[in-house]
Amino acid sequence: MKKIPFVIFLFSSVLLCAQQPLKIPPTLSGTNFNLNLQTDTVGFFAGPSTNTFGVNGNILGPTLIFEKDSFVNITVNNFIADTTTIHWHGMHISPENDGGPHSKILPNATWNPSFTIMDKAATYWYHPHLHMKTNPHVTKGLAGMIIVKDAEEAALNLPRTYGVDDFPLILQSKAFDASNQIMPQSHADSISMVNATINPFLDAPAQIVRLRILNGSSNRTYLLGFSNNMAFDQIASDGGLLAAPVNLTRLRLTPGERVEILVNLIGMQSQTVNLVNYCQELPIGLYGAQYPAMNQSTTLPDYPNNPLNLVNYNMLQINVVAQTGSPVVTIPGTLATVTPLLEINSNMSRTITFGTAFPGPLFLQMPFLMNGLQFDMNAINEYVPLNNIEVWELNNNTQTSHPFHIHDVQFYILDRDGNAPPLNEQGRKDVVLVAPFETVRFIAQFSDFESDTVPYMYHCHMLPHEDMGMMGQFIVSSTIGVNEEKENSGIHIYPNPTKDKFSINLKDEFIEDLKVKVYDLTGKLIYNKEIYNKQTMINTEDWANGIYQVHLSNNTHFSTEKIVVQH
Numbered sequence: 001m002k003k004i005p006f007v008i009f010l011f012s013s014v015l016l017c018a019q020q021p022l023k024i025p026p027t028l029s030g031t032n033f034n035l036n037l038q039t040d041t042v043g044f045f046a047g048p049s050t051n052t053f054g055v056n057g058n059i060l061g062p063t064l065i066f067e068k069d070s071f072v073n074i075t076v077n078n079f080i081a082d083t084t085t086i087h088w089h090g091m092h093i094s095p096e097n098d099g100g101p102h103s104k105i106l107p108n109a110t111w112n113p114s115f116t117i118m119d120k121a122a123t124y125w126y127h128p129h130l131h132m133k134t135n136p137h138v139t140k141g142l143a144g145m146i147i148v149k150d151a152e153e154a155a156l157n158l159p160r161t162y163g164v165d166d167f168p169l170i171l172q173s174k175a176f177d178a179s180n181q182i183m184p185q186s187h188a189d190s191i192s193m194v195n196a197t198i199n200p201f202l203d204a205p206a207q208i209v210r211l212r213i214l215n216g217s218s219n220r221t222y223l224l225g226f227s228n229n230m231a232f233d234q235i236a237s238d239g240g241l242l243a244a245p246v247n248l249t250r251l252r253l254t255p256g257e258r259v260e261i262l263v264n265l266i267g268m269q270s271q272t273v274n275l276v277n278y279c280q281e282l283p284i285g286l287y288g289a290q291y292p293a294m295n296q297s298t299t300l301p302d303y304p305n306n307p308l309n310l311v312n313y314n315m316l317q318i319n320v321v322a323q324t325g326s327p328v329v330t331i332p333g334t335l336a337t338v339t340p341l342l343e344i345n346s347n348m349s350r351t352i353t354f355g356t357a358f359p360g361p362l363f364l365q366m367p368f369l370m371n372g373l374q375f376d377m378n379a380i381n382e383y384v385p386l387n388n389i390e391v392w393e394l395n396n397n398t399q400t401s402h403p404f405h406i407h408d409v410q411f412y413i414l415d416r417d418g419n420a421p422p423l424n425e426q427g428r429k430d431v432v433l434v435a436p437f438e439t440v441r442f443i444a445q446f447s448d449f450e451s452d453t454v455p456y457m458y459h460c461h462m463l464p465h466e467d468m469g470m471m472g473q474f475i476v477s478s479t480i481g482v483n484e485e486k487e488n489s490g491i492h493i494y495p496n497p498t499k500d501k502f503s504i505n506l507k508d509e510f511i512e513d514l515k516v517k518v519y520d521l522t523g524k525l526i527y528n529k530e531i532y533n534k535q536t537m538i539n540t541e542d543w544a545n546g547i548y549q550v551h552l553s554n555n556t557h558f559s560t561e562k563i564v565v566q567h
């Protein structure tokens with residue numbers, strides 16, 4: 001591997017751009033939140049200013065502070081002159097409030113989600129999710145952090161004074177053209193930013209400080225560490241505190257992931273330490289390493305010359321300053337009760353295989369596929385019975401890594417290629433990086449929310465991959481998977497879900513003049529017949545995947561049942 005001395009790059013980057021104080025996004029808290037999505041500009045460089053999107057400001061958005069069990073009302077006003085959506089990444093919210101691609105907010109329109117905060121204390125985030133526009137909207141600046149607080153976390157002696165000993169760090173890299181405009185699709189994303197600050201420094205007190213780190217980059221995976229190689233403690237993963245702090249010197253963070261770490265700066269007053277991306281230590285085959293594919297013969301345009309892929313670099317300079325009053329000076333030995341779901345309690349498993357449309361030498365070319373398909377807004381890929389505990393097996397059959405994300409649930413990683421995950425991946429997660437040709441299995445429970453019409457998403461969190469259709473959608477519903485005969489109803493429709501046909505079994509008293517009508521969810525009549533037999537087969541081969549209403553009626557009886565067709 002080609003090695004360029006670290007010092008040289010550090011020196012040249014200082015020449016490029018003077019250091020800036022790290023911007024700390026303002027906070028919003030309470031139960032009513034107003035978010036204005038707006039167009040604006042930022043003067044990142046000499047010359048023309050950069051056109052950006054922001055939330056209540058010129059780039060990124062305020063940090064939202066949510067209290068567990070509170071009920072929040074949010075007003076999202078869309079002033080960006082393009083349709084968009086806002087999704088609450090990592091949070092357990094009904095599909096109607098989740099902000100996926102079906103919850104469009106038209107230009108100058110307002111969206112009013114409201115929901116109860118059911119999540120554990122951790123760091124989440126919000127960002128647009130319009131199909132094919134997620135990357136352009138996020139990389140132009142629409143994204144913000146969410147901090148959920150709860151009693152379990154509040155009982156611990158942890159730093160939690162925002163901007164004083166508890167700092168948000170939104171990591172991104174962006175590409176700019178000659179007139180200083182952001183280029184969403186470029187692999188020349190050579191400008192590293194934290195909280196939309198280029199070449200940032202942070203004054204942090206000489207005590208235990210907490211960093212909440214979000215990888216908000218479109219593609220890039222980071223390998224974080226400190227310039228003096230000091231160890232630090234990870235205390236939270238995506239969706240909650242870990243059971244106990246995990247001591248690390250390197251931390252891999254893939255797009256969409258969040259971690260909280262504690263950094264011990266005691267005794268370091270007036271010293272400087274840098275948060276570094278040790279990209280040279282990343283294994284090849286992921287975006288951010290020297291080679292983005294396992295097969296080194298293929299790369300991406302502009303990728304081989306991008307210094308962020310080649311040379312370790314400073315992301316944030318930390319200047320250690322005097323202690324605050326009543327500083328946190330110890331790290332708790334244990335944190336939270338983590339109760340992973342057990343595989344023995346699972347009642348279904350599914351497999352999602354990542355593939356490419358272009359095997360052979362074009363293997364890094366999009367689209368990437370899930371189970372051979374590109375995302376289709378009108379097709380439901382998976383039907384999940386409400387309350388199911390499921391094992392999902394992710395097989396990466398491509399040359400490059402993909403960060404897999406699922407809405408609605410937090411999951412627990414069961415294994416990576418059959419081995420238990422590292423300690424810092426043994427907590428609640430909603431994003432997992434799947435390396436080339438790796439198999440990752442996780443377990444999750446799909447409880448509380450159901451809808452026959454509004455699906456949740458699962459997708460690769462490399463935003464160009466997602467936009468190009470490396471995404472699927474699932475319905476959670478209590479009408480799915482009911483195969484048992486309804487007690488005493490005398491009507492038995494099975495199997496459900498079905499592929500090609502289902503059968504209606506009846507007790508004698510219903511058979512007289514019984515009409516069967518089947519409607520799809522738009523109310524269109526799909527099937528209409530009278531039944532004369534105890535058992536009737538209905539062929540569904542030509543029906544689209546979806547949920548159908550089966551109406552059975554005669555002079556004395558009316559009933560409706562739902563059936564899921566999934567080919």
Ligand code: C2O
Nearest residue numbers: 087089256405457
């Ligand atoms: Cu962070 Cu479906 O997204």
Ligand code: CU
Nearest residue numbers: 088089090407
């Ligand atoms: Cu999400």
Ligand code: CU
Nearest residue numbers: 402460462465
């Ligand atoms: Cu991907």
